[in-house]
Amino acid sequence: MSTETQKETLGFQTEVKQLLNLMIHSLYSNKEIFLRELISNASDAAEKLRFKALSNGALYENDGDLKVTVSFDPEAKTVTIEDNGVGMSRDDVVEHLGTIAKSGTASFLGQLTGDQAQDNQLIGQFGVGFYSAFIVAEKVDVFSRAAGAPVSEGVHWSSAGEGEFSIATIDKETRGTQIVLHLKEGEEEFADGSRLRTLVRKYSDHIAMPVMMLKEAPLGMEEESEEPVEGEEAKAAKEPKEVAAPELETVNSATALWTLNKSDISEEEYSEFYKHISHDFGNPLTVGHNRVEGNLEYTSLLYVPETAPYDLWNRDAPRGLKLYIQRVFVMDQADQFLPLYLRFIKGVVDSNNLSLNVSREILQKDPNVDKLRTALTKRVLDMLTKLAKNEPEKYVTFWKSFGSVMKEGPAEDYTNREKIMKLLRFASTHTDSSEPTTSLDDYIGRMKEGQTKIYYVVAENYNTAKNSPHLEIFRKKGIEVLLMTERVDEWMMSHLFDYDGKSLQNVTKGELELGETETEEDKKAQEEAAKEAEGLVERLKERLKEKVSDVRVTHRLTESPACLVLNAYDMGAQMRQIMEAAGQAVPDSKPVFEINAEHPLIQKLDQEPDEDRFGELALIIFDQADLAAGGHLADPAAYVTRLNKLLLELSQ
Structure with a gap:
């Protein structure tokens, strides 16, 4: 690197300061995930270059061997993660490393309690990304150059994570990004080849990009012989020798997980890949992996998270699946393939029926996108139906996290209205619990002889609903009533009129009809x-x-x-x-x-x-x-x- 120029010191965005403070002081129990996060970012950068180079091969700069390299220096106490991907300009570095470019950050940070166990869960919902480096590093240096930019437009970003960062212009011969972590006292365990290899295989084994490390010498070959040499051997030993370039080896399997057969993938591998694409700490509730052949060829790997992200209720927040076309990464948050009420789904879709020369605008006009959207929506609803049937306890967890969003479905997706209604859960007068565990099928199975309607009441809270005077005749006759108390309920019910041949009636509206239950x-x-x-x-x-x-x-x-x-x-x-x-x-x-x-x-x-x-x-x-x-x-x-x-x- 050459002498730095145009150097300046800038302050972090307020939200970044708060997040960094939390990283440094609260995440000691999950500190090893920094490597997963940084390798994930590096892999994404390489994938993005591959896509950009489809229309501009010069961006490869005569180096099309995309990879992520992890190295370490025990004496200097550093760990380095480097990619030869798309890289960043000076403006990119300031935007991406000085701010958190996500809406709703302030509301997320407002939920932080100081309780490490709870805060870890929240951070899992948030996605820690680059800032996880400060979990183990007292200082972080970033060297980057955008692909296709002149050597003189490299950037050096540096910070100790204490409220400000410096940024300077440098010469950088190679494109891409290099992140150097100067480890804190007590974190030297990460400047170790064996430890790093274990973490790469644990967290990043099945990302599509190869993760390279220096090849270790076989045991017993590290030391030179101390036996004296004579004659020609001694003469040869004194002659200068060419120093061989360090030999790198691929540490991970470097095979896109979704391209493998399901029978060859373990539950742990599915979970680790989920963490790679979602930046979540927890495991998914369920996973669906399918390969479809025929007129529409695609592979999907879809995950249902266990915990809702902090910005779930922000309908404008970034969302969507990772889109690959013929195994080439195209788009990180392709939101065209699932309806808005399924915005919590994470995963990958890889299609052979879409053109590689795509953009968001072109995707919107491609009829195959509509076919994929229809197929993937059905796939997700089938996953949830299977979860509800086979693992009801897990489905209760899902409903607590995402039930309110699922209630947007009947109005937004009329085609799948019946499927969605089957997945709905409500509190009911059948139990004394406020937990929404009753399905419409459960209700119908308990209907009184002569009853032709599904009765429900909408109220501000559970106690108001349960104690509503409108329920008195139903209690007298032993007729079950669904208790709806969420803000979305009345709007949802305005789009629902019947289910399985039974009409739905709000007991607080219109003339009350009890059918044949009235003598x-x-x-x-x-x-x-x-x-x-x-x-x-x-x-x-x-x-x-x-x-x-x-x-x-x-x-x-x-x-x-x-x-x-x-x-x-x-x-x-x-x-x-x-x-x-x-x-x-x-x-x-x-x-x-x-x-x-x-x-x-x-x-x-x-x-x-x-x-x-x-x-x-x-x-x-x-x-x-x-x-x-x-x-x-x-x-x-x-x-x-x-x-x-x-x-x-x-x-x-």
């Missing part, structure tokens, strides 16, 4: 109750006309005096609250006020002769019904005033 005796009692309460209903309609669209006698209630029921096509309370909180206009609508004519409070109300007092009591019961349904009172102060007035009257 003729039940219906006759309802008619008589409605007839007897006609006068009360008319009085309530007049008093509450500004608040309700109708008043009627209910058959939903057995314990509560009243409840509010939405019209069949009205927006639910949960969705209304979400839209209002987002500043969105919501359509004006009024609920139906249903009264339990047999309840003592309603009977007492019916007997109240004073119309003013009748009106006050009616408003109190109306507001109570609103609160019981999880609503938010428009005028809480007025409700409190009326209630206090009533309490004072009762105490006199």
Whole structure:
């Protein structure tokens, strides 16, 4: 390297400072993963050069033998990872090594607790990448030059990971990137050939790029003979000899994992490759490896993670599969091959039916992309169906991590709506647990004789749903109701109308139909109750006309005096609250006020002769019904005033 020029010192992005601090102080139990991360980055850089060189062979600079080289120096206490890949310009280095170019970083860092076990899990979701070098290094030097750039445009980046870094322009003869780790005191174990070879084989064995190290001399061949030599042998020994170039050997298998037969791949090898492409610490929940031949030829290696990434809810976050075409790397985050609700899937797709001369724009116009998307989506849903059937405990883990995202599916993917609905899980009145473990098939299997509908309630939280007055008649008759409490639920259910021949009904909307579970005796009692309460209903309609669209006698209630029921096509309370909180206009609508004519409070109300007092009591019961349904009172102060007035009257 020549003399440095244009040297300057810059500060890290705030988020990088926080992440580096965490790296340096918290990840002692996972420190060896630095090698996996740096080799992964180096491999990606080489793959990217191979793709770029398809249209510009000069980028190879007469060196098309792509590889990653790992070396070490025990005396200097350094470990070096080098690639002859695409390399970086000065601007690239500042952008990629001085900032974390991922949206949502601040929210991720806000979740860090200082608890090392928990934080390790979060970092696994985040992907540590280049910054993992500082787990074992007190200083890191990076030397890089972009492929095709002049020798004089090399870059030297250096930092001790303490808030700033220096960057300078240098001469660099070879393209690509060299990272030199100056090991911390106590981390000398990594400046050892045997240790590094073990880690390469453990973490990076089945990446497609060869990882090279100096070939070790056979045991017993390291020392020179100390026996005296005479005559011609002594003369020959004194003559200068050519020094042989260091001999490199490939440490890993350097065979793309997805190209091997499934029977030749161990579970551990699948897991380590997953960590390579996902930068996750944990193992995947399940893996699907398939080779398809015919009109559409492709190989897919798909993984379902165990833990959700920190930016799962950012629908604009980078996502997608690694795309290879005829084993040539093309794109790192190809998001065209899976729908958005499956954005958590990691993996590789290698196709023979796409042109190597592709870009994101060309991919969008290629009909084979749609075929691949259809096939891969079906493959993932089949993987999840198999997981739910054969390993239900693992599926519970999956649902906790990704269930909310899967609920986006029915609206986004109508073709696979039935498959997705089969995978949905909900809490239910069948159990006392708030855990969403009930499937629609489970529900149907427990339906009462004569029941034709799948009943559900949407509420703000589990307790509100479980204790909703709308469920009283269902408890009395032993009819199961699904309890939905996530923000996405009401929106999802607006796109679902039936499943397996059974219609879905929100118990808080429209006329309640219980089918054949209602006897003729039940219906006759309802008619008589409605007839007897006609006068009360008319009085309530007049008093509450500004608040309700109708008043009627209910058959939903057995314990509560009243409840509010939405019209069949009205927006639910949960969705209304979400839209209002987002500043969105919501359509004006009024609920139906249903009264339990047999309840003592309603009977007492019916007997109240004073119309003013009748009106006050009616408003109190109306507001109570609103609160019981999880609503938010428009005028809480007025409700409190009326209630206090009533309490004072009762105490006199």
